Amino acid sequence: MDFSTSTAAAQPPGAKVRRSAAGGRGTRLGPWPVVALCTLIAAFSLLPLGYVVAATANTGWDTIIALVFRPRVGELLFNTLALVLITVPLCLVLGIGGAWLAERTSLAGHKAWSVLLAAPLAIPAFVNSYAWVSAIPSLGGILGGVLISVLSYFPLVYIPVAAVLSRLDPALEQSAASLGLGPWKVFFRVVLPQLRLAAAGGALLVALHLLAEYGAFAMIAFDTFTTAIYDQFRSTFNGSAANMLAGVLVLFCLLLLLAESKTRGRARYARVGGGVQSNPQRLALGAFQLPAQLGLIALSALALGVPLWHVGRWIIAGGAAIWERQDLLDALLQTLGYGLAGAAATTVLAFPLAYLAVRHPGPAAKVLEAVNYISSSMPGIVVALALVTITVHNVPAIYQTSVVLVAAYALLFMPRALVNLRAGLAQAPRELDEAAQALGKPPFIAFLRVTLRLSAPAAAGGAALVFLGIVNELTATLLLAPNGTRTLATQFWALSSEIDYMGAAPYALLMIVLSAPMTYLLFVQSKKAAGQ
Amino acid sequence: MKTLSMKNKFGRTALAALAGASVLALAACGGSTTPAASSAAAGGAGDAITVYNAQHDTLTQAWVDAFTKETGIKVTVRQGDDLELSNQIIAEGDKSPADVFLTENSPAMTQVENANLFADISATVKDQVPAQYRPSTDKWTGIAARSTVFAYDKTKLTEDKLPKSIMDLASPEWKGRWAASPSGADFQAIVSAMLELKGEAATADWLKGMKENFKAYKGNSTAMKAVNAGEVEGAVIYHYYYFGDQAKTGENSKNIGMHYFKNQDPGAFVSVSGGGVLASSKHQDSAAKFLEFVTGKAGQTILQTGTSFEYPVGSDVAANDKLVPLAELQAPTVDSAKLNSAKVTELMTQAGLL
Numbered sequence: 061m062d063f064s065t066s067t068a069a070a071q072p073p074g075a076k077v078r079r080s081a082a083g084g085r086g087t088r089l090g091p092w093p094v095v096a097l098c099t100l101i102a103a104f105s106l107l108p109l110g111y112v113v114a115a116t117a118n119t120g121w122d123t124i125i126a127l128v129f130r131p132r133v134g135e136l137l138f139n140t141l142a143l144v145l146i147t148v149p150l151c152l153v154l155g156i157g158g159a160w161l162a163e164r165t166s167l168a169g170h171k172a173w174s175v176l177l178a179a180p181l182a183i184p185a186f187v188n189s190y191a192w193v194s195a196i197p198s199l200g201g202i203l204g205g206v207l208i209s210v211l212s213y214f215p216l217v218y219i220p221v222a223a224v225l226s227r228l229d230p231a232l233e234q235s236a237a238s239l240g241l242g243p244w245k246v247f248f249r250v251v252l253p254q255l256r257l258a259a260a261g262g263a264l265l266v267a268l269h270l271l272a273e274y275g276a277f278a279m280i281a282f283d284t285f286t287t288a289i290y291d292q293f294r295s296t297f298n299g300s301a302a303n304m305l306a307g308v309l310v311l312f313c314l315l316l317l318l319a320e321s322k323t324r325g326r327a328r329y330a331r332v333g334g335g336v337q338s339n340p341q342r343l344a345l346g347a348f349q350l351p352a353q354l355g356l357i358a359l360s361a362l363a364l365g366v367p368l369w370h371v372g373r374w375i376i377a378g379g380a381a382i383w384e385r386q387d388l389l390d391a392l393l394q395t396l397g398y399g400l401a402g403a404a405a406t407t408v409l410a411f412p413l414a415y416l417a418v419r420h421p422g423p424a425a426k427v428l429e430a431v432n433y434i435s436s437s438m439p440g441i442v443v444a445l446a447l448v449t450i451t452v453h454n455v456p457a458i459y460q461t462s463v464v465l466v467a468a469y470a471l472l473f474m475p476r477a478l479v480n481l482r483a484g485l486a487q488a489p490r491e492l493d494e495a496a497q498a499l500g501k502p503p504f505i506a507f508l509r510v511t512l513r514l515s516a517p518a519a520a521g522g523a524a525l526v527f528l529g530i531v532n533e534l535t536a537t538l539l540l541a542p543n544g545t546r547t548l549a550t551q552f553w554a555l556s557s558e559i560d561y562m563g564a565a566p567y568a569l570l571m572i573v574l575s576a577p578m579t580y581l582l583f584v585q586s587k588k589a590a591g592q
Numbered sequence: 593m594k595t596l597s598m599k600n601k602f603g604r605t606a607l608a609a610l611a612g613a614s615v616l617a618l619a620a621c622g623g624s625t626t627p628a629a630s631s632a633a634a635g636g637a638g639d640a641i642t643v644y645n646a647q648h649d650t651l652t653q654a655w656v657d658a659f660t661k662e663t664g665i666k667v668t669v670r671q672g673d674d675l676e677l678s679n680q681i682i683a684e685g686d687k688s689p690a691d692v693f694l695t696e697n698s699p700a701m702t703q704v705e706n707a708n709l710f711a712d713i714s715a716t717v718k719d720q721v722p723a724q725y726r727p728s729t730d731k732w733t734g735i736a737a738r739s740t741v742f743a744y745d746k747t748k749l750t751e752d753k754l755p756k757s758i759m760d761l762a763s764p765e766w767k768g769r770w771a772a773s774p775s776g777a778d779f780q781a782i783v784s785a786m787l788e789l790k791g792e793a794a795t796a797d798w799l800k801g802m803k804e805n806f807k808a809y810k811g812n813s814t815a816m817k818a819v820n821a822g823e824v825e826g827a828v829i830y831h832y833y834y835f836g837d838q839a840k841t842g843e844n845s846k847n848i849g850m851h852y853f854k855n856q857d858p859g860a861f862v863s864v865s866g867g868g869v870l871a872s873s874k875h876q877d878s879a880a881k882f883l884e885f886v887t888g889k890a891g892q893t894i895l896q897t898g899t900s901f902e903y904p905v906g907s908d909v910a911a912n913d914k915l916v917p918l919a920e921l922q923a924p925t926v927d928s929a930k931l932n933s934a935k936v937t938e939l940m941t942q943a944g945l946l
Binding site for chain 2: 127130131132135193197198200278279281283287288290291292293294301377448449452453456459460538539543544546550554555557558559560562563
């Protein structure tokens with residue numbers, strides 16, 4: 061809150077007047093066509109939750125009590141809680157620490173490190189798991205779960221934080237330093253609060269991944285609510301035990317949302333003053349150079365080295381034979397098609413929600429966004445079964461078509477697009493839009509050339525993350541894909557489940573190869589955004 | 593100021609229009625990525641069939657490739673688990689796109705049969721598969737078989753220390769020493785055989801003991817891998833995981849010994865994998881041909897010579913000679929039509945295993 065006061069004070073008086081005038085226009089909720097559109101998207105995204113609620117409503121109280129209040133649920137609760145509570149802080153430390161080292165210190169080779177720290181995102185969590193169980197067959201339990209999760213998911217914090225760090229206005233830090241704060245105090249009191257939005261968004265993404273992940277934990281025999289739900293579904297399809305577990309999982313998500321929204325606050329971070337923002341200064345590491353390098357080498361060895369080494373090992377062991385499967389190319393093309401379609405669809409659907417959240421932050425925006433977070437935190441298996449059930453009974457025309465699968469991807473990966481778009485829009489202040497209008501541009505053109513353009517890097521970043529998610533998605537794809545469709549993920553899973561680790565290796569490699577350019581694009585986009 | 597706000601209104605409407613157009617584009621986009629669906633529809637050869645497959649992917653693919661080569665009939669495969677697909681077929685009802693359903697175990701077949709969704713099997717199939725591997729109702733047929741086995745760590749257990757019966761594994765001396773994959777259809781089929789042979793009370797007790805004693809893994813292969821890695825002394829799995837791994841690098845089974853319970857023990861249960869033609873299929877002839885092929889000489893020989901290491905059940909094809917012959921396994925006689933999967937999941941959920 062200190063920070064928002066100082067921002068406001070730094071603005072020329074004119075800007076303040078403008079903003080209060082803008083606040084008086086229109087409704088409190090936002091422009092109605094946008095609100096209506098968002099409501100439609102939200103209603104669509106409530107389908108899976110509605111399915112679970114309806115299924116619960118059709119279950120008697122006795123059954124609910126018998127299924128929820130039993131020791132097994134306690135075990136799952138403990139595992140899931142411990143996983144989230146240990147993994148998320150570790151991801152925050154690694155993500156923020158890595159971003160700070162790469163962006164704001166005299167770290168040798170910081171350009172290479174800033175890419176390498178994002179690179180683990182190109183390795184799907186279940187491929188990571190596959191590599192680690194090849195390395196340590198006894199890996200399992202909470203420690204195994206935390207290890208795999210941290211190594212797979214810390215870039216979800218690192219990338220947004222690094223993007224924000226690289227374009228923070230150094231004027232504030234300089235002011236703080238000139239007022240007598242040392243570099244550490246500047247970091248904790250000036251820099252860190254400005255990272256709050258990005259870090260909290262990243263942490264939420266990590267937590268949601270932990271709640272929804274199936275493959276990575278199934279491979280190391282670590283049970284969470286999601287793996288237990290999947291087990292129940294595998295045994296009963298629409299059993300009430302699964303729906304009850306999903307109900308508990310939804311409560312979890314609500315708590316997470318609450319925690320994240322508390323950290324979001326109302327501070328605005330854009331610079332609207334005169335002058336051009338200068339490049340941030342890098343802090344000299346001095347004697348910390350060596351420990352920093354060693355730490356980053358160790359992290360990369362665990363997050364990148366181990367999976368690449370073991371995928372490579374299985375590929376060499378398999379020789380030419382494992383490349384002769386005819387479905388390899390099919391799986392690649394289908395994965396590519398679904399990845400692109402899903403990324404486009406998700407980004408387009410997320411835009412109005414992000415726009416409403418940033419430009420008209422009111423109760424409506426909050427509710428709509430929360431609705432989407434809730435639905436998107438549902439595990440893929442629940443979304444898939446809801447869509448299967450609804451389409452098979454009510455919309456047979458699209459049952460088992462790719463439309464349903466793309467819709468499921470949009471439901472599942474909306475937060476990835478939203479978090480990025482929201483951060484991007486927050487950096488594209490509406491004053492610029494209004495300035496363009498005052499200079500004679502029609503509002504729509506002003507919107508296109510200012511807001512859309514300024515948020516485009518964030519949109520591309522979000523789309524890349526969605527694409528990554530789709531390439532790695534397993535459970536919804538297994539259930540919803542049209543008959544005969546095989547993606548890299550489903551083929552990899554089928555083969556590694558048969559412990560055909562050699563046969564699975566080419567699919568793992570292709571998933572990594574396909575994800576790598578997207579991860580790199582993400583990196584480049586976040587850098588570009590800094591220059592605009 | 594007034595013009596500004598009017599223009600703004602226009603801008604908002606334009607934004608909404610843009611977003612609306614994007615949603616349409618999304619729908620179009622989604623529609624355009626239907627390679628499999630559209631090609632299947634376009635191929636539309638009246639005799640192309642869809643198989644819902646819970647059997648091992650590579651095995652069914654081998655059947656499909658050979659079948660298409662022989663008959664020219666195209667086959668689309670949907671991969672899933674036994675009870676997942678059986679329940680999906682039931683949810684789909686008459687509208688199911690499936691023409692043929694193949695499973696790893698019998699309970700899922702029984703479930704679909706009880707929903708009255710199977711057509712009768714053909715006379716050819718009946719000739720090819722002995723009655724002991726088919727339910728008396730003629731609604732589906734066995735296509736392969738697998739034996740329960742106790743895979744143990746040879747470096748830790750000697751033969752005299754092995755359990756005599758699967759029932760022993762619930763006693764306190766086995767605490768923390770064995771593994772299983774309770775979420776899999778395989779293990780649940782074994783429990784359903786126990787339920788049929790020993791009754792509900794004994795099975796519920798055994799499951800309670802199991803919860804105390806065992807370590808859970810996802811999938812039989814991971815359970816075997818854990819035994820091999822020395823994490824646990826033994827695992828209740830099916831036989832072919834061992835032979836499959838031996839045929840590859842053997843890395844995950846080099847310390848494994850195979851203990852067959854025999855003696856008509858519930859742990860000697862031989863599970864029958866099923867195949868059936870859906871009554872709702874619009875390609876009855878092709879579907880029947882496929883089932884005839886799988887149970888025929890060529891299909892069963894794939895079991896003998898391929899990498900699945902499952903037992904052939906029809907057309908007098910012998911098992912792969914690495915396997916202990918089916919006749920020597922002293923399996924209990926269990927009527928596959930009586931295997932009750934719903935009761936098993938209920939009991940396992942009560943025991944805290946699911």
